[in-house]
Amino acid sequence: MSYHVDKVSWLQKKALLKQIRERVFVYELHIPKEVEFDSLDALSEHVIIHSEKNEAVGTGRLSPDGLISRIAVLQSHRNREAYTSLLNFLVLIASEKGLDTIYVNCILDEVPNFIESGFLKQGCVFMEAGIPRQKLKCPISSFNTEPFTMLH
Numbered sequence: 001m002s003y004h005v006d007k008v009s010w011l012q013k014k015a016l017l018k019q020i021r022e023r024v025f026v027y028e029l030h031i032p033k034e035v036e037f038d039s040l041d042a043l044s045e046h047v048i049i050h051s052e053k054n055e056a057v058g059t060g061r062l063s064p065d066g067l068i069s070r071i072a073v074l075q076s077h078r079n080r081e082a083y084t085s086l087l088n089f090l091v092l093i094a095s096e097k098g099l100d101t102i103y104v105n106c107i108l109d110e111v112p113n114f115i116e117s118g119f120l121k122q123g124c125v126f127m128e129a130g131i132p133r134q135k136l137k138c139p140i141s142s143f144n145t146e147p148f149t150m151l152h
Contacts, residue, residue: 002052003082005089010046017046020059024072031129036070045093049086051077058082062090066099095140102140105133118142 010017018037025031040063049058058073068090073082094102106114108125111134115121119136126133 001077001079001081003049003057003077003085004054005047005049005085007089007093008046008048010041010044013046013048014041016048016056017041017059020048020056020074021070021072023074025070028075029131031131035129040069045090045097047086047089047093049073049077049082049089058086060086060090062093062097062102065103066094066101067103067105068094069105091140091143100140101137102143103135103137105135108132108134111136114138117144 008017021036022033025036026033041061044061044063046061047059048056049060051057057077058071060068060071062068068087071083071086073086091102103122104114104119105126105128111121114136117138119138122135122137126135
């Protein structure tokens with residue numbers, strides 16, 4: 001399957017971005033809506049990934065400090081190609097913005113994938129929305145998306 005990723009404005013695509021994120025994070029993962037949507041949404045760069053049928057099937061955001069977060073892909077499209085496309089595009093945006101380093105706060109099951117992609121652990125495991133997470137950082141020049149498969 002082929003995917004296409006577009007950078008979008010939070011103000012213009014807020015309803016669609018919220019719809020995808022609610023479906024994945026609020027309904028599937030039971031993250032409280034008030035935690036899922038925060039003040040960083042208005043300040044961040046957002047992307048939407050479309051299927052070959054031009055259906056919006058996922059989203060992600062890049063915060064001004066280089067934090068990649070809110071990666072949500074609909075269940076039927078959770079595959080290596082979708083995540084590779086989404087993450088590569090977010091890293092491209094970070095590079096275009098002049099950032100040297102990107103960060104993620106990933107669930108513990110995903111830490112090995114990120115480490116294989118050039119990320120290093122930062123600090124201790126912490127809880128976010130009732131889910132244990134690890135902060136990781138990676139120089140953009142070292143980023144490799146190949147290990148990514150089934151991220152949420």
